[in-house]
Amino acid sequence: MGKWWSALFGIVMLACLGMFMVAPFVPTWWLPEGVSTHSGQVDALFYIILYITGFFFVLTEALLVYFMYKYAGQPGTTPRPTEPAAQGGFYAMLHRWFPDAHRVEVAWTIVPALILLFIAFAQVPTWLEIKDRSRKPAIGGEKTPIQCHVSARQFEWRVRYPSSQRLRNWQTFTTNEKTIADFKSFASFDGAKPRHPHLDDVPVVNEVHTWKGQTILVQLNTIDVIHSFNVPHMRVKQDALPGRTIPVWFTPTKANTRYNEETKRWEDAFNFTTGKPDMGYRWEIACAELCGWGHHRMIGRIYVHENKADFYRWLEHVEQSQAPPTKPQQKVAAR
Ligand SMILES: [Cu+2]
Structure with missing residues (x-):
């Protein structure tokens, strides 16, 4: 044996x-x-x-x-120490x-x-x-990132974009002091709550959008337990820790999202090289920290539009569809 x-x-x-x-x-x-x-x-x-x-x-x-x-x-033999x-x-x-x-x-x-x-x-x-914060993309010049806030919670990713108007300002008037202050104030938090939420901020759930070649700066935090913002296709993984807001940034080199004229929706999982839907182009945000019973369904997706124009078309579409039907109140409740 x-x-x-x-x-x-x-x-x-x-x-x-x-x-x-x-x-x-x-x-x-x-x-x-x-x-x-x-x-x-x-x-x-x-x-x-x-x-x-x-x-x-x-x-x-x-x-x-x-x-x-x-x-x-071997059977029948007894081991004995020997000189090697x-x-x-x-x-x-x-x-x-x-x-x-x-x-x-x-x-x-x-x-x-x-x-x-x-x-x-x-x-x-x-x-x-x-990861190093000194390399964090900042407002100013061509490399100005677009910025969004991702608030993790049991069991979803709530994403807050600035209005298309503010985002355009950030990208256009990159040396204007007021714009720079506004860019920074977006990333200012009291715990996990934004200190300066705007009525026209654009909320979406489980979707992070940018466009090809455009750096996105995600301000990541959590309102409850530890989660982990994991985007394997972007080679990005960052824990969201209670009490802290952690900047995460990446620049996609490919697009995966187009407006489908038939369904009238923006759809990801699209391969622009072949011009066909392709599941290899579905880029998930999968929570990588066991965060409770619904951890497995805490899945978001990264939508990378082909270009800036298509991204803004999407953002404006969401803005319009979510505009309050009545006259907006002065203060907006912090989300
Ligand atoms: Cu989680």
Whole structure:
């Protein structure tokens, strides 16, 4: 029986390895297509780590299976301690190279330490670009982001856009002091509540819109427990923490949303290259923090319009359809 254990381990490990090699070619088994400007960098880090860990996984598993086979106990024999060198073969060769196990231990401590240090430093530029607040896109010049507020709650994402008029101002008068103040006041919160909500703010649920090539700055917070704003296609993941508003930004490189003349709606999951609906172009915001019984249905979507004009057409459409039927009151209740 003894030697069969090594076969079992060997087969399971080979099956795992085989699945790994096949996965990138099977739809939905591997990483979704990256469609933000920084997704290439994130993927590069992912692959560096995967290759390093993959190499050592295969190496250590192969050694494990080999030793399980070679030194399997046989029925009727009692194990006894032996001098490793006396056993000959591969083990003796190893023993010649490393007569002192102390050196081996030093080696397997230093090598992983160096690899970890390498990974730690290699990821810094990407991390800074995605997360560091000094790189946060700010109002001013061509790179002025559009800004929205995403308020997470059990169990949905409530999204607040400024009115199309204010958004246009932010994008046009980017050096005007009043506009800059207005841009900042949108992101000013008392707890999770906006300090300066406007009557004409545009609320939508479970939808975040921008257009191709346009950076969006999401002011993320939560009114209840911890949630996580996870957009795999954009390679974006950020926890929403009670009591804090955390800026999140990304720039899509592809569009997935068009106005469907037949249904009279803006529909995502559209592949502009093929000109056909394509589920690979449905870009979900999936809450990535177990936040309660309805966690699984806390799914939003990212709508990337083809261009600025189409985005504003959508925003104005929502504005008009949500305009209050009666005369607006002076103050709007904070959402
Ligand atoms: Cu959640």
